[in-house]
Each structure stands twice: as C-alpha cells, then as structure tokens.
Amino acid sequence: MLKDKSFLTILTVFLGAVLVVLGSLIFSSLGYGKEFSFYLLSTLIVISAVAVVTVSNLVYSGFLLVLTFVLVSGIYMLLNADFLAAAQILINGGAVTIMLIFAIWLTNNKNDTANIPYSGYYRYTAFVFVGLGLFLVLVLRITGINFNPTGTPVLSVSPGIWNILEPIKVNTTEKIGQLFFNEYLVPFELASILLLMALIGAIVLALREYKFENKEENLKNKEEEKVLK
Amino acid sequence: MNLNFGVFTPEIILLLTACIVVFGEWAFKSVDGNNNKKNRNIGFVTLLGLTITLAILISFKVVSYGLPTYLGNLKESTFWGSFVLDDLSIYFKIIIVFSAIMTVLISFRYVNEKIIHVGEFYALLCLATIGGMFMSSAAEMITFYLGIELISITSYVLCAFNKDNQKSSESGLKYLVVGSLSSALLLYGFSLLFGLTGKLNFEDLALALEKFTTPLNTIYVIAIMMTLAGISYKIAAVPFHMWAPDVYEGAPTPVTAFLAITSKIAGFAAFIRFLEIFNLDVSSKLIILIAILSVVTMTIGNVLAIVQTNLKRLFAYSSIAHAGYLMIGFIPLLQGKVQEVSTILFYLTAYIFMNIGAFASIIYFSKYTGSTDIDSFSGVAKKAPFFAFVFSACLVSLAGLPPFGGFTGKFYLFVSAVNSGYTWLAFVGALNSVISLYFYVRIIKVMYFKDNKEDLVLGLPNAASLTAAIISLVGILILFLVPSPFIQMAIEATTSL
Amino acid sequence: MSITLYHYLILAAILFCIGIYGILTSKHAVRVLMSIEIAFAGVSINLVAFSNYITPGTLAGQIFTLFIMTVSAAEAGVALAIIFNIYKNFRTVDIDKIDLMKR
Numbered sequence: 114m115l116k117d118k119s120f121l122t123i124l125t126v127f128l129g130a131v132l133v134v135l136g137s138l139i140f141s142s143l144g145y146g147k148e149f150s151f152y153l154l155s156t157l158i159v160i161s162a163v164a165v166v167t168v169s170n171l172v173y174s175g176f177l178l179v180l181t182f183v184l185v186s187g188i189y190m191l192l193n194a195d196f197l198a199a200a201q202i203l204i205n206g207g208a209v210t211i212m213l214i215f216a217i218w219l220t221n222n223k224n225d226t227a228n229i230p231y232s233g234y235y236r237y238t239a240f241v242f243v244g245l246g247l248f249l250v251l252v253l254r255i256t257g258i259n260f261n262p263t264g265t266p267v268l269s270v271s272p273g274i275w276n277i278l279e280p281i282k283v284n285t286t287e288k289i290g291q292l293f294f295n296e297y298l299v300p301f302e303l304a305s306i307l308l309l310m311a312l313i314g315a316i317v318l319a320l321r322e323y324k325f326e327n328k329e330e331n332l333k334n335k336e337e338e339k340v341l342k
Numbered sequence: 343m344n345l346n347f348g349v350f351t352p353e354i355i356l357l358l359t360a361c362i363v364v365f366g367e368w369a370f371k372s373v374d375g376n377n378n379k380k381n382r383n384i385g386f387v388t389l390l391g392l393t394i395t396l397a398i399l400i401s402f403k404v405v406s407y408g409l410p411t412y413l414g415n416l417k418e419s420t421f422w423g424s425f426v427l428d429d430l431s432i433y434f435k436i437i438i439v440f441s442a443i444m445t446v447l448i449s450f451r452y453v454n455e456k457i458i459h460v461g462e463f464y465a466l467l468c469l470a471t472i473g474g475m476f477m478s479s480a481a482e483m484i485t486f487y488l489g490i491e492l493i494s495i496t497s498y499v500l501c502a503f504n505k506d507n508q509k510s511s512e513s514g515l516k517y518l519v520v521g522s523l524s525s526a527l528l529l530y531g532f533s534l535l536f537g538l539t540g541k542l543n544f545e546d547l548a549l550a551l552e553k554f555t556t557p558l559n560t561i562y563v564i565a566i567m568m569t570l571a572g573i574s575y576k577i578a579a580v581p582f583h584m585w586a587p588d589v590y591e592g593a594p595t596p597v598t599a600f601l602a603i604t605s606k607i608a609g610f611a612a613f614i615r616f617l618e619i620f621n622l623d624v625s626s627k628l629i630i631l632i633a634i635l636s637v638v639t640m641t642i643g644n645v646l647a648i649v650q651t652n653l654k655r656l657f658a659y660s661s662i663a664h665a666g667y668l669m670i671g672f673i674p675l676l677q678g679k680v681q682e683v684s685t686i687l688f689y690l691t692a693y694i695f696m697n698i699g700a701f702a703s704i705i706y707f708s709k710y711t712g713s714t715d716i717d718s719f720s721g722v723a724k725k726a727p728f729f730a731f732v733f734s735a736c737l738v739s740l741a742g743l744p745p746f747g748g749f750t751g752k753f754y755l756f757v758s759a760v761n762s763g764y765t766w767l768a769f770v771g772a773l774n775s776v777i778s779l780y781f782y783v784r785i786i787k788v789m790y791f792k793d794n795k796e797d798l799v800l801g802l803p804n805a806a807s808l809t810a811a812i813i814s815l816v817g818i819l820i821l822f823l824v825p826s827p828f829i830q831m832a833i834e835a836t837t838s839l
Numbered sequence: 840m841s842i843t844l845y846h847y848l849i850l851a852a853i854l855f856c857i858g859i860y861g862i863l864t865s866k867h868a869v870r871v872l873m874s875i876e877i878a879f880a881g882v883s884i885n886l887v888a889f890s891n892y893i894t895p896g897t898l899a900g901q902i903f904t905l906f907i908m909t910v911s912a913a914e915a916g917v918a919l920a921i922i923f924n925i926y927k928n929f930r931t932v933d934i935d936k937i938d939l940m941k942r
Contacts, residue, residue, distance in 0.1 A: 166861030192891040220926040227867040227933035239863045248856040299424040300484040310469045311913035314499030318920035511924040526878040537889040
C-alpha cells in the first residue's frame with residue numbers, strides 16, 4: 114500500500130490538518146493567536162477548496178474535501194461554536210465525505226470521460242462570471258466598500274450595514290439541546306421526517322433488484338433468457 | 343406560548359400512513375401471493391390516510407367558521423412563531439392534499455405495472471405531501487427551508503424511481519443538481535437576511551427589515567434576489583425553468599403529475615408566505631421585476647410548447663406557462679391588496695382539476711400506445727370516447743376557453759391585473775392564451791381527426807382513474823358554472839394575510 | 840488588525856463562489872455534489888459568524904447550521920443512490936453524456 118503515492122499524500126494531508134487545528138487551538142488559548150489562526154485556517158481552506166474543484170484526480174479532491182471540512186470546523190471554534198465544530202467533523206468531515214468517496218470508487222471507470230475537464234474558454238467564462246462578477250459584488254456589498262465618484266475616500270469600510278455586537282461565550286452544547294426541544298421543536302421534528310425520507314429513498318434506489326420475489330422463478334427466468342439468446 | 347399539538351393532526355396522520363405503507367411489502371401480502379391485490383391494498387391504505395387527512399383539514403376549516411372547536415384554539419398555537427395555521431395555510435393544505443389524492447388515484451394502474459417498490463412509492467408521495475404542507479404554514483426560515491428540502495429531496499427520489507430506465511435516472515440527477523444549486527442560493531439569501539436583522543421569524547423579520555428600505559440597502563437587494571431565485575425554481579419560473587422539461591419527460595408519469603400539480607402549489611404557497619415579509623416600499627419596486635418575469639415565463643412556456651412532440655414535455659412547458667399566468671396574481675399582493683391573492687388560490691384549484699384530467703388520460707392512453715408522443719395518440723377518440731372527451735375538455739380549459747374552470751380562473755387573474763393598473767400584462771396574458779390554444783388544439787385534432795395506422799386496442803380503464811377523470815370533468819364544469827362559492831372561500835382564506 | 844465579522848463574511852463569500860464555480864464547471868457528477876457541499880460550508884460560516892457577532896448568546900445561526908448539515912447529509916445519501924443508478928444505466932457519470940432528452 115505504501116507504494117501508492119496517494120496514500121502518502123492523504124496521510125500528509127491528514128497530519129497537516131490535525132496539526133493546523135491543534136496549533137490554532139493552542140494559539141487561541143494563549144490569547145494572542147486568533148489572528149494567526151484565522152489567517153492560517155482561511156488560507157488553507159481556500160487552497161483546499163479550490164483544489165477540490167480543480168484537481169484532476171477525484172479521489173484526491175474527495176480527501177481534500179475532508180480537509181476543508183475539518184478546517185472549517187476550526188473556523189467554527191474561533192466563532193465560539195464548539196458543539197457545531199464537533200458536529201461538523203463528525204457529520205460533514207466523516208459521514209458525508211466518506212459517502213462521496215465511496216461513490217467515486219464505486220463509479221470508477223477508466224474509459225469514463227467525466228474526468229476530462231471542460232475546455233478552457235468555458236471555464237474562463239465561468240470564472241469571470243462567478244469569480245469576478247458574483248464574488249466582487251458580494252464582497253463589495255458585504256463590506257460596504259463604496260466607490261465614491263466625488264468624495265475623497267475610494268476604499269473605506271463603512272460600519273453601517275451590520276449591527277455588530279460584542280461576542281459572548283456561552284455553553285453551546287447545553288443551550289442547543291434546550292433550544293432543540295423548545296424554540297426549534299417544529300424544525301427538529303421536520304428534520305427527523307426528512308431523515309426518515311432520505312433513508313427510505315436511498316435504500317429503495319440503491320437496492321439490487323430481482324424481478325420476482327421467488328428465487329426459483331428468478332432462476333427459471335434467467336434460464337429462459339439464455340435459451341432465447 | 344400555547345403548545346397545542348392538535349395543529350399537527352393532519353401531518354401526523356399522513357406520516358403514520360407513510361409508515362404503514364412502507365411496510366406494505368409484508369403487511370399487505372395476500373395469501374395467494376397475488377401482487378396485484380397487494381399493490382391495490384397498499385394504494386387503498388394510502389388513499390384512506392390522505393382522505394382522513396383531508397377530512398381533518400376540512401374540519402379545521404369548519405372550525406375557523408366559528409363552530410365550537412374540539413382542539414382548543416388552533417390558531418394561537420404558533421410554536422414560538424415557527425408554525426402558523428391560518429386560513430391561508432388551511433386552504434393551501436386542503437388543495438395540496440386533494441391534489442395528492444387525485445395523483446394517487448391516477449397512478450394506481452401505472453404503479454401496479456411499472457413500479458417494483460409500491461409501498462415505498464406511496465410512502466414517499468405522502469412524505470412529499472407533508473413537505474408541501476409544512477411549506478404552506480412555515481413562518482420561520484428553518485421550517486421553510488426544511489419544508490422545501492423535504493418536498494425536493496423526495497421528488498429527486500421519485501423522479502429516479504424507475505431504476506432500469508435511463509431517462510428516469512437522468513431526470514432524477516438533473517433535478518438534484520438544479521435543486522441543490524438553487525437551495526444553496528436560497529440559503530445564502532437567508533443567511534444575509536438573518537445577518538441584517540438577527541431574526542429568523544418572518545414576522546419579526548418584516549418589522550426589522552423596515553429600516554433597510556429607505557434608502558434601499560444593496561445587501562438587502564442581493565438577499566431578496568437570491569431568495570427569490572431559490573424559491574422560483576420550485577414553481578419553474580424563468581430563469582429557473584430549464585430543469586422542468588427534462589425532468590418531467592424522464593420521470594414516471596404519476597410523478598410528473600405530482601411535480602406539475604402538488605409541488606407547484608406548494609411552491610406558490612411558499613412564494614406568498616415569503617412575499618409577505620416585504621413592506622410596500624420594497625414590494626412596489628419588486629412589482630416591475632415580477633411583471634417582467636411573469637411575461638417572460640409565460641411567453642417562453644407557450645412558444646416552446648409549440649414545437650414539442652412529446653406530451654410530457656409539452657405539459658412541462660404548459661406548466662411553466664401557467665406559473666407565468668399565476669405570477670400575475672402576485673402584483674396586487676405586492677401593492678398591498680391581499681384580497682386579490684384569492685385569484686391565485688382559485689386558479690390553482692382549477693389548475694388541479696385540469697391537469698389531473700389530462701394526466702389521467704395520458705396515463706391511460708400511453709399504457710396502450712406505449713409512448714407519450716403526440717402522434718401515437720392519433721385516432722384514440724374513436725376507441726375511448728370518454729377519456730378523449732375529458733382530455734379535450736381539460737386541454738380547452740388549460741387554454742382558457744369557456745365553458746370550463748380555466749376560463750374563469752384566467753378571467754379573474756386578468757381582471758385583477760387590470761384593476762391593479764397593469765392592463766398591458768392582462769393583454770400579454772390573453773395573447774399568450776391565444777398562442778397556447780394552438781398546441782392544445784393540435785392534440786385534440788390528433789386524437790379526433792387523425793387515423794391511426796395500426797389497429798390500436800384500448801382496454802377498459804380502471805375504476806380509480808375513471809373516478810379521477812369524472813371528478814376533474816365535474817370540477818372544471820362546476821368552477822365555470824357556479825364559481826362564486828369557491829371564490830368566496832378563496833377570499834375568506836386571504837383574510838388572515 | 841483584529842479579526843472582525845467582515846473577515847468571516849469574505850471567507851464565506853469566497854467559499855460560496857468556489858462552490859458555485861465548481862457546480863458550473865464540473866463534469867463528474869460526484870464533483871458537482873462536492874461543490875454543493877463547499878457552497879453549503881460557505882453559507883454555514885456566514886450563519887455562524889452572524890450568530891456570533893449579530894445575535895451573541897442566542898445561537899439561532901448555529902441551530903440553522905445544524906439543520907443545514909442534516910439536510911446536506913440526507914441529500915448526499917439520496918444523491919449517492921441516484922448516481923449509482925446513473926452509473927448502472929449509462930456506465931458513465933459524465934454529466935454531459937447523460938443527456939438523452941435534448942431538443
């Protein structure tokens with residue numbers, strides 16, 4: 114297994130992720146590393162997310178998605194959301210991505226054209242629309258930067274849009290539990306219905322079919338098919 | 343904070359029905375191993391559950407007329423503002439459940455012949471209906487989002503339900519991709535709205551958003567655009583209509599009917615709920631956008647429907663066009679005349695009957711012709727005069743001609759547009775109805791006046807789809823002949839807005 | 840320069856745009872799903888940041904994020920099953936090849 118390069122890559126990626134999360138935690142706990150950990154985490158998140166959508170080997174991008182989610186959970190920790198960070202690692206980093214990676218492996222076909230990327234022009238156009246259009250609009254509006262045609266300040270962050278308050282730390286796990294069974298009871302029950310539905314739906318679609326319930330009939334049917342051939 | 347779980351009685355009963363029929367493979371297995379009998383029993387149980395749900399909803403409606411209640415005061419149970427049971431949501435739930443009943447009726451035979459996991463099929467249909475019901479009474483972003491996702495994810499599964507069929511799988515995948523993209527847009531819009539106000543409740547949100555209206559905040563505009571984009575995919579309005587033709591064509595025909603009717607009604611319920619949060623300053627600016635989208639939607643739907651040769655695809659474009667007509671009804675709502683929403687409610691009621699009749703006929707004919715191409719339907723009128731007549735009536739009604747309910751519905755929509763000062767919109771709508779007449783009448787012409795080449799043998803229709811066809815025919819006739827009680831009901835439903 | 844709400848919002852916008860870009864430019868069906876997950880991660884960061892800075896102490900945004908996680912897990916499960924069927928029927932997961940119904 115060690116001969117395979119992908120194994121080493123994956124191992125390095127995981128070790129790197131663990132180190133980054135631990136390091137950022139330590140820095141944060143020391144009290145002066147919040148900026149450091151934010152910039153480190155966000156740089157790595159952006160790099161790995163870009164890699165997920167551009168790397169040609171899909172298995173790599175699957176594992177990079179795990180890395181992205183683990184790093185995002187680090188961001189959640191910086192935002193005082195400890196329970197959410199744990200849930201993110203367990204659900205998104207663990208369950209969802211593992212399912213996706215299984216999907217990649219099970220649908221692997223050497224002759225498949227799916228891994229050949231689109232032509233450059235299409236990707237550049239998409240990049241211009243999304244990266245320059247949507248992204249710039251969002252960022253400029255979110256940060257409230259004004260391109261003032263007459264006034265002196267060209268780039269200035271206006272504080273007016275968001276009603277920013279000082280963050281406070283609360284014990285999220287306990288409070289989330291209470292909120293689930295009080296204020297967010299209806300969505301909670303609805304989510305359980307949703308999961309039930311996903312269970313039924315996924316099983317029905319992924320089940321292997323036999324045309325007849327009876328095994329003997331199935332065999333007979335196969336024999337008939339052979340005779341016909 | 344009155345927690346009365348009685349408000350969930352319809353949803354709970356439907357959920358129980360889903361849980362029972364999902365075990366249908368074992369629970370309803372007949373002694374002699376007869377699959378038909380088992381499938382029929384599963385279908386009957388589903389029908390029973392849906393009918394009980396409808397009965398309870400109607401009793402809610404009766405309760406709201408001031409008769410003594412047996413569940414306490416239902417309307418004050420809001421569950422911290424996440425769930426409302428007002429007249430509008432009751433009306434929407436009634437038509438959603440009614441359309442689900444009709445869908446089950448027309449799918450009896452199809453399901454029996456082409457679908458392997460019958461129990462799961464009906465269970466998912468019930469669960470999707472629950473999603474639609476939650477959408478119509480959601481008063482908070484999380485419930486709203488979960489309702490949309492419940493009906494969407496169920497629809498992805500239902501579209502891909504014919505597992506051996508390439509087209510069915512393809513339609514499931516396409517719906518999944520478009521649905522996920524638009525739900526990402528919806529969520530980003532919601533997150534911005536949440537960031538602006540710090541509220542998730544629509545009522546609190548409406549109050550808190552007031553201060554961003556003058557001057558109109560750009561972030562607020564972006565949030566509105568993204569959210570509207572996310573919702574308008576559900577009603578297949580331009581520019582999020584592209585999924586509809588492929589998905590409708592590939593999906594199993596009963597699922598196509600479900601998407602065209604129930605899913606669309608739920609989408610309109612959600613749309614109305616969401617448009618409520620804007621105050622008049624914003625909504626007066628939204629009007630022109632909605633008007634343009636409405637014109638483009640109905641024109642694209644009708645013009646592209648002309649060139650279609652497949653009936654399911656044609657009905658996809660027809661449903662896009664109808665989303666365009668129905669969006670006219672948003673304009674008075676945005677002007678603050680909430681009573682005029684009744685035009686949308688009335689037209690949706692007529693829309694159920696017209697489409698159910700059409701889809702019942704499509705399912706019946708395509709069983710014997712083997713395809714849903716328009717040309718394969720040539721000459722069926724001589725063999726099955728009743729179904730051909732129902733189909734023609736429904737098509738004429740869809741085109742908006744008297745003497746059927748579609749005419750009344752369109753008439754009210756256009757009149758309300760004229761009253762709101764948008765005469766040109768009513769004019770474009772009428773022009774579009776004329777265009778739509780062309781392709782609807784073409785189907786009738788093929789059925790009645792074209793001779794079929796081979797000897798087509800049509801069997802007897804089953805009782806369930808015959809019932810559905812009769813109900814839809816009677817429905818569109820009644821909605822034309824005596825529309826006033828229905829309009830009155832629709833107007834009463836809007837009083838809670 | 841201390842970290843403010845804007846930093847998180849910009850990070851969220853970057854992730855969201857990467858996700859949308861991925862959805863538009865991926866041919867592999869599974870990669871489309873991955874891009875959707877990335878877009879959802881962007882939305883989640885947005886919500887958690889707002890929850891931290893706009894409504895400190897109420898956790899509304901965090902709860903919303905938990906529900907988004909639930910939905911995305913359910914969606915991924917269903918999507919996986921649909922992609923299996925696609926692969927079984929078409930022997931490919933190329934979104935451009937899965938196109939029987941164009942007109």
